[in-house]
Amino acid sequence: MTTPVIEVDALSKQYAIGTGGSATLGRVARELAWLPYRKLRGHPIPPIIKKRQTFWPLRDISFSVGQGEVVGIIGSNGAGKSTLLKILSRIISPTLGSATIRGRVSSLIEVGTGFNANMTGRENIFLNASLHGLTRSQITTRLDEIVEFSGVEKFIDTPVKHYSSGMYSRLAFSVAAHLDPDLLFVDEVLAVGDIAFQQKCLNRFSEMVGGSRTVLFVSHNLSAVSNICSKVLWLDQGQVRYFGSTEAGIAEYYKAMIPATVQSLDTRHERIGTGDLRFSSISFYDGNMQRCERLKSGQDVIIGLRYQARPEKLEPIRDLSISVVFKNDKGQRLFGTPSEVLPTTLPTRIHSEGEYLIRIPQLPLLPGIYDLDLGCIINRSTTDKLISAKRLIVTESDFFGTGRLPPNQQGDILVKFSNEWR
Amino acid sequence: MAIDPQEYWNARYMFSMLVWKKIRASFGEMYFWFVWLCARPLIYVTIFGLFKRWSEAKTGVELPYTLYIYSGLILWYYFMETSIDVSMNIKANASLITKIYIPRLLTPTVPLIANLLDLIVSAIPLVGMMVYFGVYPGRAIFMILPTLLIVMLMSLGTGLIIAAVTLRLRDFQKVFEFSLYLAMFVSPVIFSPKMIPDRFHIIYQLNPMVGALMGWRAALFGEGFPWQAWLSSLAFAMIAVIVGLYLYMRYEHELVEAI
Numbered sequence: 001m002t003t004p005v006i007e008v009d010a011l012s013k014q015y016a017i018g019t020g021g022s023a024t025l026g027r028v029a030r031e032l033a034w035l036p037y038r039k040l041r042g043h044p045i046p047p048i049i050k051k052r053q054t055f056w057p058l059r060d061i062s063f064s065v066g067q068g069e070v071v072g073i074i075g076s077n078g079a080g081k082s083t084l085l086k087i088l089s090r091i092i093s094p095t096l097g098s099a100t101i102r103g104r105v106s107s108l109i110e111v112g113t114g115f116n117a118n119m120t121g122r123e124n125i126f127l128n129a130s131l132h133g134l135t136r137s138q139i140t141t142r143l144d145e146i147v148e149f150s151g152v153e154k155f156i157d158t159p160v161k162h163y164s165s166g167m168y169s170r171l172a173f174s175v176a177a178h179l180d181p182d183l184l185f186v187d188e189v190l191a192v193g194d195i196a197f198q199q200k201c202l203n204r205f206s207e208m209v210g211g212s213r214t215v216l217f218v219s220h221n222l223s224a225v226s227n228i229c230s231k232v233l234w235l236d237q238g239q240v241r242y243f244g245s246t247e248a249g250i251a252e253y254y255k256a257m258i259p260a261t262v263q264s265l266d267t268r269h270e271r272i273g274t275g276d277l278r279f280s281s282i283s284f285y286d287g288n289m290q291r292c293e294r295l296k297s298g299q300d301v302i303i304g305l306r307y308q309a310r311p312e313k314l315e316p317i318r319d320l321s322i323s324v325v326f327k328n329d330k331g332q333r334l335f336g337t338p339s340e341v342l343p344t345t346l347p348t349r350i351h352s353e354g355e356y357l358i359r360i361p362q363l364p365l366l367p368g369i370y371d372l373d374l375g376c377i378i379n380r381s382t383t384d385k386l387i388s389a390k391r392l393i394v395t396e397s398d399f400f401g402t403g404r405l406p407p408n409q410q411g412d413i414l415v416k417f418s419n420e421w422r
Numbered sequence: 423m424a425i426d427p428q429e430y431w432n433a434r435y436m437f438s439m440l441v442w443k444k445i446r447a448s449f450g451e452m453y454f455w456f457v458w459l460c461a462r463p464l465i466y467v468t469i470f471g472l473f474k475r476w477s478e479a480k481t482g483v484e485l486p487y488t489l490y491i492y493s494g495l496i497l498w499y500y501f502m503e504t505s506i507d508v509s510m511n512i513k514a515n516a517s518l519i520t521k522i523y524i525p526r527l528l529t530p531t532v533p534l535i536a537n538l539l540d541l542i543v544s545a546i547p548l549v550g551m552m553v554y555f556g557v558y559p560g561r562a563i564f565m566i567l568p569t570l571l572i573v574m575l576m577s578l579g580t581g582l583i584i585a586a587v588t589l590r591l592r593d594f595q596k597v598f599e600f601s602l603y604l605a606m607f608v609s610p611v612i613f614s615p616k617m618i619p620d621r622f623h624i625i626y627q628l629n630p631m632v633g634a635l636m637g638w639r640a641a642l643f644g645e646g647f648p649w650q651a652w653l654s655s656l657a658f659a660m661i662a663v664i665v666g667l668y669l670y671m672r673y674e675h676e677l678v679e680a681i
Contacts (some may be wrong), residue, residue, distance in 0.1 A: 015679065022680075024593045086487065090523040093675045105523075113521045116443055124445070130439040131522050133432070 003102065004064035005183060005214050005226055006088065013058040013083055021052035057083040059238045060097070065231075070215040072229035072246065074222065074253060079235040081218045085109065085185050088216065103182030103214070106132050110187075112172025117161035121152060121171055124160055128175045149204075150174035151197070171198055174357035177204045184208060187218045220329075221408060223367050223396045226250055254294070254393055263276045265374075265389060273384040277309040277350065277376050282390045287361075295392065297367055297414050298399035303358045305374065309383075311350050318379050322356055325373040326365070327388070328412045334365070335413075364414045366405060367396045425527065425671070433525050440528060459544045463495035470612050482614035485643055486555045492548055494611035497638050500541045501573050501631065502602045507533035508581020509588065509595065513676075516681045526674050527667075531581060534574045542569075552642075553583040560644025569637040569652070572659045576630060578660025586669035589677055610635045615651075627651050630658035 031048050038223075057080045065071055073081045086092050088099055089107035114131050115124045125146055126197050129139045147156050148409040150171045152163070160168055188291050209215050209228055225232060225246065232249035241250050241256075265279050286292045287300030295301055303324060323338035337358050371388040399405060399414065405416065430437075433565055449455040467488055473479065483490045507514070511530040520525060552558065588594045606612075609631045616644060618626045633655030636648040 016676075021676075022590050022592050025591060026593065028591070086520075091520060092679060107522065109521045114443070116447060118442070119446055123442075127439050127443055130436045131518065131524065133436065135435050172631050367461065 002067065005067050005102045006063075006065040006216070007098075007100040008061055008063050008097050009090070009100075010015070010062040011058060011084075011087065011094050011099055012056060013080075013087060013092070014054050014056050014095040015083075016052040016054050021049065023049045025113045057238050058087070058094075060233075061238075061240055063233060063240060063243050065214060065216070067214055068212045070209050070217065070229045072225035072232045073216060073218045073235065074225060074232055074249070075235035075241075078237075080238040081235055082109070082187060084235065085187055085218055087194065087217065089185055101183060104133065105185065106176075106179040106181035107185040108176050108187065109185075109323050111169065111176045113158060115168070115172060118159050120159055121147075121150075121156040121163070124171070125175055128172070129179065132175075132179050132181075134179065135389055142180075146174045146178045149177060149200075164335065166197075173197075173201055175207070177201070181213070182212045183216075185216045185218075198395070222250055223405075224252070250253075254395075261395070265386065267334070268386060268389065271384060271386045273376070273382040274313075275305055275310075275383065276313045277378060277383040278383075279305050279374050279376070279384055279389070280308050281306040282374070284392075295363055295365075295394050295398035297365060297394055297405060298362050298397055298416075300359075300361050301363045305356045305358070307356060307376075308353050311352055314350055314378050314383075317346050317348070317350070319377075320379075321375075321377045323375050324358060325375070327371045327373065328393075329369045329371075331371075362414075362416060363394065365394045366412050366414050367394050368408065368412060369393055370412075403406055426581070429525050430527070433528060436524065437528055439535045439556045442530040444532055445539055448536075448540075455680065456543055459540055460547050463492050463499065463544060464547070466494050466495055468614075480617065481612070482616035484614075485557065485639075486551075489548075489551050489555055489557060489643070490639070491612050492551060492641055493639055494609075494635055496541060496544045496548065497573060497635060498606055498609065498611050498631075499544070500537055501577050501634075502606075503540070504533050504537045504574070504577035505581040505584070505602070506599060507537065508578055509584035509598065511581070512585065512677045512681065519678055520681060526671065529648055530578065530585070530670070533581075534578055538570075548642075557643050559642055562641045562644065562647045565641040565647060565652075569634055569641055572634045572637075572652075572655050573631075575659040575663045576634065576655070579659060579664075579666035582605065582666030583662065586666075586673045588674050589680065605629075605631070626655055630662070631654050634659075 023397050028048055031046065033043065036135070037043075057078075061080075061084065073084065074082050083092075085107070087094050088101060089105060089108070089109070090101075091109075099205065112124075112128060114127055116127065119127065122143075125143065126136075126139055128148075129142070130136075134142075147153055150167075150173075152167050152171055155163065155167065160171070163171070194197075215228075217225065217229060229246050231244060232242065232253075233240065234249055234253055242252050265281055271278075283304045283306075284292055284295060285302040285304060287302070289302065292301075305322070305324075319340070321338050321340045323336050325336040326334045328334055337360070370392040372390045372392060374385050374389045375385045376383045396405065399416075441602045470491055471488055474481060481487065481490075508530045511533070512519065515524075519529065584594065584598050609629055615623075615626060615636065616630060627650075633648065633651035633653070637652040637655070639645065640647045
């Protein structure tokens with residue numbers, strides 16, 4: 001094997017958090033003023049500079065990447081993905097261990113770094129590209145291409161403060177797309193501008209990925225990772241959990257996120273309610289009542305909530321509401337299925353054990369990770385309420401028959417739509 | 423920790439663009455940029471000039487007083503603003519250096535060059551004044567550039583040291599800026615070192631800006647060159663730069679992470 005272009009050896013990073021490690025003159029003066037009193041009374045004298053609180057966002061990371069490999073870095077928030085990328089880009093230095101990079105790096109942690117609002121589009125192209133290490137002549141040869149790609153030819157000599165935010169980010173991305181480095185580190189900056197431009201960016205990115213260029217791609221978007229990357233690096237709490245082929249890696253990742261098909265809820269203690277009706281497990285079925293491990297975007301789905309109840313305490317049933325609320329990975333509520341909005345009549349009696357089914361045709365969720373809240377209110381009292389009872393993984397599907405789905409930046413909800421020209 | 427010359431040579435275009443950005447920012451934000459640059463020292467010149475005339479205070483200055491203070495003030499302003507800019511360089515460039523790798527010593531050295539433009543612009547009225555008063559440079563004119571170089575090194579060294587200190591003492595920046603104002607009054611900006619009694623001269627020359635300011639005026643106005651004071655300024659500047667570079671290179675990563 002040829003020499004790897006990225007070699008990371010036992011890399012660890014320690015961060016200081018809070019205001020420890022430094023003081024203010026005010027504090028120094030205050031402590032000095034108290035000093036005689038404390039001495040006199042024999043009170044302990046606190047240190048002027050408090051000890052730093054630290055944590056390790058990365059611990060003992062080792063891996064190497066060969067030339068031309070495209071590696072997706074995945075992991076939940078706070079797993080250390082961005083810290084790793086910053087260390088590899090030399091923005092911050094490691095506390096222990098080493099990272100060796102061979103070749104010219106362009107690190108796109110954001111696009112348009114250094115853009116100055118008072119400078120014209122053209123000046124900003126030169127400024128931004130020079131910060132990425134390009135020389136004047138290299139920029140001059142790319143200038144026409146950059147301007148053309150951005151689609152802001154008309155305004156190229158206007159200060160960028162007069163640009164719309166779309167134009168601004170298109171120009172910024174255009175520079176990023178023409179840096180032509182040996183190694184490219186990207187931190188989820190691909191989607192900018194309108195849809196047409198996003199498509200242009202993705203195409204351009206796929207072009208950039210081809211050939212001998214080595215790419216590290218940090219992303220939450222697992223479908224983009226599986227499309228583009230040949231390998232994945234899965235970081236979990238600052239450590240490498242998996243490094244290898246994309247397919248196996250993403251499968252592992254999903255597996256860790258979704259512990260079992262049927263998940264018992266009996267062990268969950270952080271719940272509220274009288275317990276007269278409690279959810280004991282949750283499972284998913286497809287349209288034909290076959291259990292399914294994973295749900296696909298837009299598939300028919302039936303959610304089965306098994307429960308245990310004390311009918312004697314519930315009857316007679318005057319009102320009843322069972323709801324499931326879908327939340328995205330940012331905790332925002334997307335939609336709910338409260339039973340009372342449906343015309344179905346109330347059950348006259350409730351069995352001591354049973355299953356409540358909710359049918360959702362064409363699951364309106366894009367690929368991603370979702371959490372479900374469960375709640376049951378009978379006769380105006382909450383019998384059971386579970387926040388984030390279940391984690392749900394939705395995977396990609398060919399919902400529109402075009403092999404494409406709306407990008408996550410436009411929201412998490414998937415709706416069936418059509419269009420026409422007139 | 424080590425400085426790689428090749429890296430800095432490769433980054434020369436990046437450096438020039440950063441200088442250009444800083445220059446562009448100053449006249450982009452300020453409409454009367456030129457007027458402002460000259461007005462500040464001119465206001466001081468007027469105040470001190472009137473003060474001197476009405477109080478008949480002795481300043482020990484043999485040159486026309488206007489010329490004396492104006493020339494001192496513009497150099498002092500350069501030193502003051504540049505050292506503040508250097509000490510603040512990480513905060514001022516936070517949006518860049520947390521997103522992109524820039525060789526460590528690029529952002530602190532940008533103000534050294536960019537602020538020269540302010541100095542040159544504010545020197546234009548000085549040339550007018552010299553013609554008016556009939557004061558011309560003599561043979562020591564060639565010492566202008568070396569003297570300027572001393573002031574640049576002094577600004578760099580001081581700024582880097584202050585940047586490192588503010589890491590441990592977060593509000594030290596304010597104290598530093600205030601002491602620069604005070605220091606103006608113990609430097610030969612508005613009065614001549616001749617006012618200082620002889621026995622204090624040695625102590626007075628411990629102020630590193632004394633030699634630079636004396637050398638600056640001698641080069642501009644054709645007086646005898648104060649070699650001794652000038653060389654001690656040079657020594658101070660070298661020490662400040664070495665100490666500053668050492669501290670800065672050692673603590674720079676902590677400064678970046680503390681943003």
